[in-house]
Ligand SMILES: Nc1ncnc2c1ncn2[C@@H]1O[C@H](COP(=O)(O)OP(=O)(O)O)[C@@H](O)[C@H]1O
């Protein structure tokens with residue numbers, strides 16, 4: 110199937126510190142790809158380079174065959190790439206409802222936006238009961254769900270999730286991944302999932318990359334990696 | 348003091364305080380929206396206000412432009428000027444070395460430039476009176492009396508605030524402005540163009556400052572130093588918590604009313620000190636300002 114997004118030899122740095130050096134990866138349309146690696150490996154940087162928040166110093170990023178490397182972050186969202194950032198970055202002093210509305214900031218189809226809010230309420234029943242509540246007063250798990258719903262409000266083709274399981278109880282992690290998988294199946298959403306929780310991520314993905322110090326160290330089909338003892342010992346800590 | 352006089356002073360003090368307070372409130376709003384969305388305390392606010400008054404004066408008295416053209420022309424020119432300052436100067440300064448002190452220094456630079464320009468034209472050499480289009484006359488409310496000009500100032504300022512609050516709270520662009528004030532990165536991730544919003548906010552802040560200047564100018568003698576009143580707008584903003592828009596408005600009215608009451612009840616010489624006593628009291632008893640909200644502990 111066609112590649113939805115492709116990174117070709119992408120490098121990025123913060124000042125003098127090179128965070129990514131020559132990272133190449135691709136996500137085919139309709140697939141789920143996991144990006145794994147230890148803390149500080151460059152996973153978030155990879156997503157932020159795709160989102161246009163951190164500039165790529167070298168290489169190219171192609172979305173549906175066209176380079177998006179020099180596009181602004183707003184244009185990238187407009188093109189169909191949304192990110193669920195790590196760290197519970199909801200708009201704290203806005204209501205849940207307004208957080209959803211602002212997810213659709215680039216859309217102008219009022220009726221469609223209203224309908225999608227209903228759909229989100231269906232996917233995330235906890236949110237539907239709290240539309241008027243300020244987002245900052247919700248629990249970690251609820252904020253994580255709101256972030257996913259907010260990203261979906263932009264109607265992305267590619268959804269990137271940055272450590273959706275971080276800091277959540279196993280039960281909540283299970284709930285969130287169930288929803289993610291359901292979205293993937295029902296809406297044909299292509300997913301790029303960043304995780305430190307490799308077991309969960311490998312279980313739901315088709316293909317996986319393991320980042321080490323800003324470089325892709327291992328890649329392969331998720332099912333293979335999950336059963337490869339050397340990979341498990343070296344990278345997955347199991 | 349007799350009860351009747353007391354009541355008269357009180358009513359007049361509050362009425363006049365609302366008029367001057369509405370100008371402080373507008374200027375405080377201009378300061379607060381810029382601070383919230385771009386993290387810059389605009390130390391050129393006073394000079395933007397001063398230069399706006401002179402521009403309107405120049406268009407009306409020298410170019411002989413009709414008032415109803417000169418006013419929107421001034422507001423529009425200041426809006427564009429402030430936007431360009433953000434776009435051209437501040438983004439460059441931030442890109443060169445993203446230290447927020449440098450941004451503040453850039454606004455200080457702007458204040459010198461604006462003062463310099465007004466001085467260079469020669470208009471600032473002697474105090475000028477701004478032409479008023481309001482008829483003479485006054486209205487009595489209770490035992491307080493306000494001139495037509497006073498009522499126009501208060502009415503126009505309140506109308507501007509109402510429109511601004513509506514825009515900020517109920518429109519898409521207002522939502523984007525609030526979002527940028529809360530979380531820059533999250534704003535970018537939902538597709539908000541940070542640069543556009545920040546430029547627009549500077550432009551709006553300039554436009555509000557220009558309106559404030561044009562409203563109050565007929566009551567003042569204009570000089571190149573008239574921007575110092577913005578100290579009181581900063582005081583209003585601080586009282587309101589420095590990031591709250593309702594706080595800025597309430598702060599503005601508190602300062603205006605305090606000044607007028609102190610002038611009537613204590614002495615006109617005490618007027619200058621009064622706002623700072625209010626700031627100190629607020630900061631001692633409510634360190635976050637009246638609308639500053641609670642200190643936030645980040646959940647990990
Ligand atoms: N804003 C930043 N400024 C400077 N260095 C950063 C910044 N963000 C990340 N880094 C550094 O870049 C490297 C990769 O970070 P990151 O992409 O966040 O890793 P991961 O998401 O895999 O934990 C780390 O060494 C980290 O310290």
Ligand SMILES: [Mg+2]
Pocket residue numbers: 152153154195271
């Ligand atoms: Mg990370």
